[in-house]
Amino acid sequence: MKDTLNSRLKKLREDDLLPMHMPGHKRNPGSEPDGISYSCDITEIDGFDNLHSPEGVIRGIEKRAMDLWGADDALISVNGSSALLVASILSHTMKGDKILVASNCHISVWHGIELSGATPVLIDPDTAEDTPFLLGADPALIEEKLLSDPKIKAVVITSPTYEGIISNTGKIYEICKKKDVLLIVDEAHGAHFGIKGDNLFPPTSCGDIVIKSVHKTMSAPTQTAVLLMFGDRADRRLLRHFLSSLESTSPSYMLMAGLENALIDPRVDNLYKIAEDLRSDLKSLTKLRLYTSSSQDISKIVILTCGYMTGYELADLLREDFLIEVEASFPSYIIAMTGTGDTSSSLIRFAEAIKAIDSTVEEKAGKRSHAPSLPSVPRRYKMSVSKALRAGSSKVKAEDAAGQISAEYVFSYPPGVPLLIPGQEISEDILRFMEDLKAGGTNFKTDPYRQWDGTLLKVDTDA
Ligand SMILES: Cc1ncc(COP(=O)(O)O)c(C=O)c1O
Known part of the structure; x- marks a missing residue:
């Protein structure tokens, strides 16, 4: 074959x-919706509603999500949490605005920032000795940033993280509301949180917008996700508008049926x-x-x-x-x-x-120690993401790139968290961190147009 x-x-x-x-x-075949197969693969025919302005059975799935998680409104996505994160950022920020982002945010958050033209302000989540990954976002640090910069319009944090670490979103939401700043929580890894009933998992995060990849931990098919809105500060019109522009006009009814099934039987x-x-x-x-x-x-x-x-x-x-x-x-x-x-x-x-x-496993004489998986090193941004992406650029060997400005994303995948973003200075610290990762066997990915070959794409500043 x-x-x-x-x-x-x-x-x-x-x-x-x-x-x-x-x-x-x-x-697990037991997770599949009963009888949904190619024989149910349709387009927007009469009686089956339209994802792009739902008012019938598809709106019913959104209402089910509202009910399940106690939200004031909801949107569903067949383009994952990725599209929901981009749409959320576009709905609330534009060029001239600033957006506070935790440095362990997913690549789709960066794509949203890139498209909105907002300027990112980064905060590092907490770290702990002997813990090789980043922890939760610190509410005090978020408060300090919001107090010192009135141009910040929105905050994006990831909770739970890829490793399952939950931030104190109750406190962070209180701080954001006081400053009238929108809180977007990437809860892609916490779809199973906060489901009504005798569920022992933690409650859903607090925030204006909370985004869940229902496919990650529940029985929905890959690509399906839900955005929950709490209160009235999220712009429902713009959210739906931008989400519509990011999804196919022929969304899969099989995916939507699978999502509905996961919400009916969590x-x-x-x-x-x-x-x-x-x-x-x-x-x-x-x-x-x-x-x-x-x-x-x-x-x-x-x-x-x-x-x-x-x-x-x-x-x-x-x-x-x-x-x-x-x-x-x-x-x-x-x-x-x-x-x-x-x-x-x-x-x-x-x-x-x-x-x-x-x-x-053999008891070894000296135990090896390994590099952490995400950098907690100073990052400097010399240019906006969208300007750096569009600038003239050329390849340079990673070892010769210190001091240059990156023209592309570089990340170790998973979890899809960038080590370098366009416009960021390629610092000695980042290069050293990448060296450590490489020594530990990590592979890097750059922008989708090429494979990692040991070179970085730098902005040609003197062109
Ligand atoms: C933290 C986080 N946020 C968002 C996403 C994107 O979610 P989706 O795969 O539903 O587009 C991922 C994907 O793995 C993720 O790990």
């Missing part, structure tokens, strides 16, 4: 590869229970360690490799010896994602594999 996408997907279906990654339905209670069982099983690890914190979503399984191996090596072992694919690997940890499509037996299989690796 020829090697095609179709043949690979069919093979994947036959293999017994355990997905500890998105989407949250985990390819199944998050079971997820809480099996994730809790998995965590208590992993407490017995002796060399590897399960990251735990009271501000972490328990559904995110972060295994610290504690210097015994790299996260990449652990991910390879899981794939090759145990047929388990994790969500992401980093120099010193891996992220395994649980979702509503998991069962207690799928999570026991994962726990057994991790425990088997833990018990066979």
Whole structure:
């Protein structure tokens, strides 16, 4: 058989590869909406509403989302949280405005900023000794920035983060409201939060706009997401306008039906229970360690490799010896994602594999230490994102690029958080950080038009 996408997907279906990654339905047939297939793939025919100005069954899905999460209004997306984040930023900021962004924001936040022309003001989330990733956003730091800069119109933070860290959005929202600044919370990884009923997961974030990728942890198909509005400060007209401009005029009814199904039958209670069982099983690890914190979503399984191996090596072992694919690997940890499509037996299989690796890993003389996964180094912006993107540019070897201005995004993926954005000075600190990542086995991605080849694209300032 020829090697095609179709043949690979069919093979994947036959293999017994355990997905500890998105989407949250985990390819479990029990998560699929009953009877939805190509025979239901339609366009906007009579009786089926229109995503671009919904008033019938599609508006019904939005109303269901409002009800499920107690929101004042909602929009659905078949272009992920990515389109919802871009639309939110466009609806509230433009050239001349400033927008406060946490430095661990997703690439789509940067795309929104780039298109709106607003100037980004960056804040670094908290860090902790021995924790190789960024933590929550600090409300005091946000307050300080808002007090010192009246041009800031909106704040964007990610909560929970890729590693499941939850910020104090209640406090941050209070601060934003006092200064009449819009709070947009990227809750892409927290669709399962705050669902009405006896759900033990944390409440949904506070904010004017809260965006959830329902496909990441719940049973909806990839690309489906929901934007929730609380209060009346979000501009409903502009939100729908910009979202419309970012989505296909032929949105997939199969995706929308899958999203509706996930909202009808959320199944998050079971997820809480099996994730809790998995965590208590992993407490017995002796060399590897399960990251735990009271501000972490328990559904995110972060295994610290504690210097015994790299996260990449652990991910390879899981794939090759145990047929388990994790969500992401980093120099010193891996992220395994649980979702509503998991069962207690799928999570026991994962726990057994991790425990088997833990018990066979050799005690090494000196434990290796590894670089953190995201930079917490000073960043300087010399030019707006959109100007730098459009400027004359040329390639330069990374090792010779210090002091230049980046003309492109560079990020280690996942999680899609940029190390460099267009207009940012390519500093010695960033280059050193990239060197450390490279030594730990990280690959970089640049803008989609090219593959990483060890060069950076710099703005030709003297052209
Ligand atoms: C923190 C965060 N925000 C937003 C997104 C984009 O979400 P979507 O895949 O639904 O477009 C991602 C994607 O992985 C993400 O990790």
